[in-house]
Amino acid sequence: MLTDAMLRDSIGVDGVGHDHRVTRGRLEAFSDGVIAIIITIMVLELVPPHGSDVQDLLPLAPIFVAYVLSFANLAIYWNNHHHLLQAAKTVSGRVLWSNMLLLFWLSLVPFATAWMGENEFAAFPVALYGLILIMAAVSYGFLVRALIAAPGQTSTLAEALGDDFKGRISPLLYGLAIPISFIAPLVAFGIYWFVAAIWIVPDRRIEQRIAT
Amino acid sequence: MLTDAMLRDSIGVDGVGHDHRVTRGRLEAFSDGVIAIIITIMVLELVPPHGSDVQDLLPLAPIFVAYVLSFANLAIYWNNHHHLLQAAKTVSGRVLWSNMLLLFWLSLVPFATAWMGENEFAAFPVALYGLILIMAAVSYGFLVRALIAAPGQTSTLAEALGDDFKGRISPLLYGLAIPISFIAPLVAFGIYWFVAAIWIVPDRRIEQRIAT
Amino acid sequence: MLTDAMLRDSIGVDGVGHDHRVTRGRLEAFSDGVIAIIITIMVLELVPPHGSDVQDLLPLAPIFVAYVLSFANLAIYWNNHHHLLQAAKTVSGRVLWSNMLLLFWLSLVPFATAWMGENEFAAFPVALYGLILIMAAVSYGFLVRALIAAPGQTSTLAEALGDDFKGRISPLLYGLAIPISFIAPLVAFGIYWFVAAIWIVPDRRIEQRIAT
Amino acid sequence: MLTDAMLRDSIGVDGVGHDHRVTRGRLEAFSDGVIAIIITIMVLELVPPHGSDVQDLLPLAPIFVAYVLSFANLAIYWNNHHHLLQAAKTVSGRVLWSNMLLLFWLSLVPFATAWMGENEFAAFPVALYGLILIMAAVSYGFLVRALIAAPGQTSTLAEALGDDFKGRISPLLYGLAIPISFIAPLVAFGIYWFVAAIWIVPDRRIEQRIAT
Secondary structure, three states, X not given: OOOHHHHHHHOOOOOOOXXXXXXXXXXXXXXXXHXXXXXXXXHHHOXXXXXXXXXXXXXXXXXXXXXXXXXXXHHHHHHHHHHHHHHOOOOOHHHHHHHHHHHHHHHOHHHHHHHHHHXXXXXXXXXXXXXXXXXXXXXXXXXXXXXXXXXXXXXXXXXXXXXXXXXXXXXXXXXXXXXXXXXXXXXXXXXXXXXXXXXXXXXXXXXXXXXX | OOOHHHHHHHOOOOOOOOOHHHHHHHHHXXXXXXXXXXXXXXXXXXXXXXXXOHHHHHHHHHHHHHXXXXXXXXXXXXXXXXXXXXXXXXXXXXXXXXXXXXXXHHHOHHHHHHHHHHOOOOHHHHHHHHHHHHHHHHHHHHHHHHHHHOOOOOHHHHHHHOXXXXXXXXXXXXXXXXXXXXXOHHHHHHHHHHHHHHHHHHHHHHHXXXXX | OOOHHHHHHHOOOOOOOOOHHHHHHHHHHHHHHHHHHHHHHXXXXXXXXXXXXXXXXXXXXXXXXXHHHHHHHHHHHHHHHHHHHHHOOXXXXXXXXXXXXXXXXXXXXXHHHHHXXXXXXXXXHHHHHHHHHHHHHHHHHHHHHHHHHOOOOOHHHHHHHOOOHHHHHHHHHHHHHHHHXXXXXXXXXXXXXXXXXXXXXXXXXXXXXXXX | XXXXXXXXXXXXXXXXXXXXXXXXXXXXXXXXXXXXXXXXXXXXXXXXXXXXXXXXXXXXXXHHHHHHHHHHHHHHHHHHHHHHHHHOOOOOHHHHHHHHHHHHHHHOHHHHHHHHHHOOOOHHHHHHHHXXXXXXXXXXXXXXXXXXXXXXXXXXXXXXXXXXXXXXXXXXXXXXXXXXXXXXXXXXXXXXXXXXXXXXXXXXXXXXXXXX
């Protein structure tokens, strides 16, 4: 266990020759590991049915649809996390803990996915799913701010983040979906898909703009 | 969360000094993690029997045989994925999403393996296994094309891929196996083994040719 | 399998040009992998309830509270482990085995967490949780001493570790909590939270001191 | 998917500028991931008992003892694997497949561990455990020979491996333990512990010899 002095050193406060890329690299590796495990253990909820007919798969349909959405959401988080850290020069203790908070909320996604899928999109499970997505989005915001505030960070990161329209609109849409869950849960579920779509689609748009 | 501008930067569109090997490295690390978890959690389907006699293991035989095939298939994907990315110079946003699509279909392999093994190679489970292998092969094809089309990619990759006979024949054989599943599921299962074999065997052949 | 001579070489005893950063890097990667899996599989204990009402979640409350504590404890270990290895120059065979011992005790955290949560903080499960935390802390101490004693280690590591007040007080507090478990288990559980808090809070304090 | 030509290139046959450390690095990363997952999912067999008394833990004792042995065995494999690959200069297609075969047999360790522990060291489960350890040891031998035979490998690796007394004695002792399993399974179980001990103990002996 470490003294405060050592911690201060290794989080890049006084810059006495520590290699920040090592810290960033291991933070990325740990986050990759956790996200890879979360995205994969969700499939354990897809328990194979006892029968071997195609209609035996039908009861799994809502669980499968929920799984696809959560896979997409975690893939989006991995993508954004990867790009965010790539633009960062230094990492601080606050960054490490903000990242842990983000991973904590993401670790609850498999639970919320299973509860939502097994109850065929009932009101409370759909609302809980939205709540966990809001908490993850807020934690991601903490991580962004911690990275910008990290000692020695260049202005490149803040500039690169810019306006961040999608980052601001996503938790608002999730917040809208939660009350809707209690009236029309499938509409709320549709909003979650819509938010996932606005994060995935633009990548292709950029590619096409470049190709022309 | 990131703006389009940042994303454009970090995916290597305008080449303002981003280290593409970092992106490629983290893409490889994440894919390694997901494939390592998929290949390993499949063994959880091999639930130890209550009895302690050798014949208590017999009901596990079909599950074990299905596990061996899926282990081989995932090992082949890891091998090919590794060689493919090693030949690539740059990575784009489209590459990241094609890769996620491939990992998604691979993540369904444990489910299909368990359903097929537990139902002792009944028609529908064997057909579903083939369908998931086709989807994975098609996604792999998307990944290859996305890598070739990535801005800044050298022609080395396209040349190295060349004719790709095995890549074209595999989904065709899987497509043949699916209707056969409903007539003679064990024949279809044999076709899956045959496709795995044509991917594994040549490595040895090359080695031997070199050794002589 | 390797001869003693090879092992002696590769653990950096005679320093004939082996790259110690490779060994340290792979030790970090393996530890990251194990800790990432431990922190994530704990969530499998949060089995979704059959009902879809908010009160159906209530029986999960103690399991969830135990999960949050264990997530925090494993995050603290990852953080400390990361900083400790970053300050080390060389790694020895004894370091590899001390690290394995630490990972062994951490691997029992999900079991103790589940037993404690499912029995709503009964005496024995709470005591066992404390015992495993003591064993992990003692193993961490072995790892620190093994790193300091590693051939070729610079004095930087020993200096950086310094007084290590928190490292000495933590197992004492856990040792106090174990007898308390049999009188007032929730007080013991509170002590575990207090120890976690003293490891997390100072990071923020350092950051704020720097910001002003 | 790749042509033979590409495969030949990337496995370092003709040496046209491919970075072999990349291949070795990713092989290590994938193996680390798989071994980390195998070593960790074994703990899922330790299902928390329903009661909260200390005697409720008693039925778990054999499962726990089997877990400790398997944790030690997998830690030994990781250690040896790490030292082996560190001494290698190049990696071939045959190395990749020998490595996959080793990971396959190691992936069956959790199954054999659980069957042995749950049946309190009955004859067949103890024999199967030994069989899987033999298959893993044989696969490890294949990996060693594949590495020595890899095109471009320096003689350092073969020299470093030298006599390899422990590598030869281990499968012999496992082979002895299998028939003993049917007469006195606890003696066979003791032999497994003895083999693990001869792999762990010498590290400390070397360290002490150096310290004096």
